[in-house]
Amino acid sequence: xxxxxxxxxxxxxxxxxxxxxxxxxxxxxxxxxxxxxxxxxxxxxxxxxxxxxxxxxxxxxxxxxxxxxxxxxxxxxxxxxxxxxxxxxxxxxxxxxxxxxxxxxxxxxxxxxxxxxxxxxxxxxxxxxxxxxxxxxxxxxxxxxxxxxxxxxxxxxxxxxxxxxxxxxxxxxxxxxxxxxxxxxxxxxxxxxxxxxxxxxxxxxxxxxxxxxxxxxxxxxxxxxxxxxxxxxxxxxxxxxxxxxxxxxxxxxxxxxxxxxxxxxxxxxxxxxxxxxxxxxxxxxxxxxxxxxxxxxxxxxxxxxxxxxxxxxxxxxxxxxxxxxxxxxxxxxxxxxxxxxxxxxxxxxxxxxxxxxxxxxxxxxxxxxxxxxxxxxxxxxxxxxxxxxxxxxxxxxxxxxxx
Amino acid sequence: xxxxxxxxxxxxxxxxxxxxxxxxxxxxxxxxxxxxxxxxxxxxxxxxxxxxxxxxxxxxxxxxxxxxxxxxxxxxxxxxxxxxxxxxxxxxxxx
Numbered sequence: 374x375x376x377x378x379x380x381x382x383x384x385x386x387x388x389x390x391x392x393x394x395x396x397x398x399x400x401x402x403x404x405x406x407x408x409x410x411x412x413x414x415x416x417x418x419x420x421x422x423x424x425x426x427x428x429x430x431x432x433x434x435x436x437x438x439x440x441x442x443x444x445x446x447x448x449x450x451x452x453x454x455x456x457x458x459x460x461x462x463x464x465x466x467x468x469x470x471x472x473x474x475x476x477x478x479x480x481x482x483x484x485x486x487x488x489x490x491x492x493x494x495x496x497x498x499x500x501x502x503x504x505x506x507x508x509x510x511x512x513x514x515x516x517x518x519x520x521x522x523x524x525x526x527x528x529x530x531x532x533x534x535x536x537x538x539x540x541x542x543x544x545x546x547x548x549x550x551x552x553x554x555x556x557x558x559x560x561x562x563x564x565x566x567x568x569x570x571x572x573x574x575x576x577x578x579x580x581x582x583x584x585x586x587x588x589x590x591x592x593x594x595x596x597x598x599x600x601x602x603x604x605x606x607x608x609x610x611x612x613x614x615x616x617x618x619x620x621x622x623x624x625x626x627x628x629x630x631x632x633x634x635x636x637x638x639x640x641x642x643x644x645x646x647x648x649x650x651x652x653x654x655x656x657x658x659x660x661x662x663x664x665x666x667x668x669x670x671x672x673x674x675x676x677x678x679x680x681x682x683x684x685x686x687x688x689x690x691x692x693x694x695x696x697x698x699x700x701x702x703x704x705x706x707x708x709x710x711x712x713x714x715x716x717x718x719x720x721x722x723x724x725x726x727x728x729x730x731x732x733x734x735x736x737x738x739x740x741x742x743x744x745x746x747x748x749x750x751x752x753x754x755x756x757x758x759x760x761x762x763x764x765x766x767x768x769x770x771x772x773x774x775x776x
Numbered sequence: 777x778x779x780x781x782x783x784x785x786x787x788x789x790x791x792x793x794x795x796x797x798x799x800x801x802x803x804x805x806x807x808x809x810x811x812x813x814x815x816x817x818x819x820x821x822x823x824x825x826x827x828x829x830x831x832x833x834x835x836x837x838x839x840x841x842x843x844x845x846x847x848x849x850x851x852x853x854x855x856x857x858x859x860x861x862x863x864x865x866x867x868x869x870x871x
Contacts, residue, residue, distance in 0.1 A: 577824060578824050581841075581843070636820070671843050672844070673842075
């Protein structure tokens with residue numbers, strides 16, 4: 374089987390409009406959570422979130438293409454452009470046939486759905502924009518990426534709630550490793566900070582009204598954000614042959630299902646996914662230098678994830694930092710693990726571990742080192758990134774320093 | 777004063793018990809004021825559904841965050857406590 378490396382990365386998320394800005398914010402421990410600005414915000418119980426601010430779609434897309442692009446597709450396309458540019462790939466007709474895209478999203482064109490429901494139900498209109506369907510479909514972002522770059526190989530979208538991007542990137546890894554493609558653009562994006570999206574999440578009673586404090590004893594729930602990231606996954610020999618700069622190696626991937634509760638986290642399912650990812654990478658528990666946790670900041674997730682990590686790593690957990698960058702960029706739902714993989718790449722390349730911010734108090738039920746509030750320098754050669762979705766579907770990626 | 781001798785508004789008591797019974801798959805008559813919701817077999821999803829059902833039935837808002845269930849604001853230690861809290865919230869509503 375072939376080795377798979379990352380040769381490009383791009384992002385648009387609440388912390389920054391590219392990877393440099395995002396990594397600077399991750400190093401600085403910046404928290405992008407603030408007041409929501411969506412329509413009818415006064416009717417929401419939850420009025421905070423991590424919004425992408427200052428993004429002008431008209432600066433990135435032609436006017437006549439914007440009607441096709443929901444915000445989740447805009448985020449994906451902007452990220453993909455950066456990733457392809459960084460990779461230095463020239464995607465000609467021959468490579469296009471050997472290249473594809475797999476993206477993750479939980480909500481797809483949720484804002485488009487919300488806006489058009491308003492049109493027909495609230496405003497009572499009997500006509501909606503003719504392109505509502507291609508704009509809202511979950512595969513819109515993947516399709517636009519494939520069209521923009523002429524990627525004619527295997528291309529699709531996966532939707533596994535909060536693990537969507539990790540499932541997508543894991544499948545891209547498999548595709549390149551198995552020889553189905555030489556290059557895959559992959560990641561995830563979501564944009565659900567509209568009235569309907571937040572209102573639905575409010576119902577679960579797991580959202581925080583103040584901020585996101587993963588692993589902190591006084592944590593009060595998750596905070597939703599919007600954004601995503603896209604990576605270029607490439608066969609190692611292909612990248613080497615063209616002299617590409619390699620950001621990291623994708624070493625392993627593991628998946629599992631809890632087959633338990635639809636929302637309550639489980640210890641065994643995540644543990645099996647983490648074990649599978651390490652086994653896939655041919656690595657031992659002690660090899661893990663950093664874990665980017667799922668770390669949503671809910672009482673149940675963080676306690677359960679900490680317990681699973683203790684079983685996985687044993688005493689090594691006392692020496693292995695575990696941070697949740699959701700404390701800074703919020704929970705980007707289907708796009709979150711793509712942005713979190715950036716934190717892993719930063720740890721491998723720059724030897725800086727992003728902190729868990731807003732951390733105030735150790736929780737004895739979360740006996741791990743959350744890298745509280747300040748980034749830390751550390752020699753990191755192996756990083757693990759966790760994503761555990763509602764529905765009990767778990768996906769874990771393991772990255773290794775560039776070969 | 778023990779819960780068993782407290783006086784509840786019979787309509788509120790009846791409706792709250794019906795809502796809990798719906799989620800716990802019990803007969804409303806089987807639900808006692810001193811029962812604890814977990815002991816009745818209510819899981820976390822059932823709990824948020826009960827809260828929603830109560831809010832919709834009485835037109836009230838119940839302060840509850842699953843991450844901080846122990847926070848003061850709404851006593852859910854047993855069925856009777858919930859009924860008492862609902863009565864307070866209903867009484868506070870503008871006529």
